[in-house]
Amino acid sequence: MPEYGEGSASYGAAGGLSGLQQLVKDFYDVMCNNPAYAVIRDMHPKDLTVSEDKLVCFLSGWLGGERLFAKKFGSISIPQVHAHLVIQEKERDMWLDCMQEALEKQPYSDGFKVYLLTQLKVPAERIRMACERRL
Numbered sequence: 001m002p003e004y005g006e007g008s009a010s011y012g013a014a015g016g017l018s019g020l021q022q023l024v025k026d027f028y029d030v031m032c033n034n035p036a037y038a039v040i041r042d043m044h045p046k047d048l049t050v051s052e053d054k055l056v057c058f059l060s061g062w063l064g065g066e067r068l069f070a071k072k073f074g075s076i077s078i079p080q081v082h083a084h085l086v087i088q089e090k091e092r093d094m095w096l097d098c099m100q101e102a103l104e105k106q107p108y109s110d111g112f113k114v115y116l117l118t119q120l121k122v123p124a125e126r127i128r129m130a131c132e133r134r135l
């Protein structure tokens with residue numbers, strides 16, 4: 001796949017901060033509006049404002065943009081912040097399905113959509129594996 005992993009190429013392809021805000025808004029809208037995703041929606045607080053902001057900030061740094069999560073909230077370990085949740089294959093796939101549906105709504109190239117989803121499978125699977133070790 002092309003050079004999305006280099007420098008801030010992915011951040012640019014995602015439309016910068018406003019692109020990520022739209023992606024994450026659509027992601028949580030998908031999660032909230034489809035009862036098929038109720039299991040993971042209900043893991044979140046009722047008010048999603050902070051969850052949305054944190055995901056935007058994380059993705060910004062993760063994709064090579066400004067490290068907003070570190071700046072606003074400090075350091076983060078993705079498996080650790082999910083350690084209070086039971087996330088098995090079903091929940092992992094729901095999260096990824098919400099992201100895929102949200103990606104489909106974005107004006108990104110097909111190549112970048114595939115790239116981003118493929119990349120997101122890595123931390124999603126790490127979360128699942130960490131959960132499996134605890135159960």
Ligand code: HEM
Pocket residue numbers: 040043044045051054055058073076078081082085087091092093095096120123124125127128
């Ligand atoms: C594998 C499926 C996943 C599920 C079911 C899930 C679910 C959740 C839930 C319920 C919260 C809110 C926790 C709370 O407020 O108590 C959360 C927070 C968060 N998630 Fe996930 N998540 C998943 C995957 C991911 C992935 C792959 C990423 C990053 C690429 C991610 C990034 C975050 C971040 C940055 C937060 C905020 C953490 C904080 O409170 O500091 N999540 N997630």
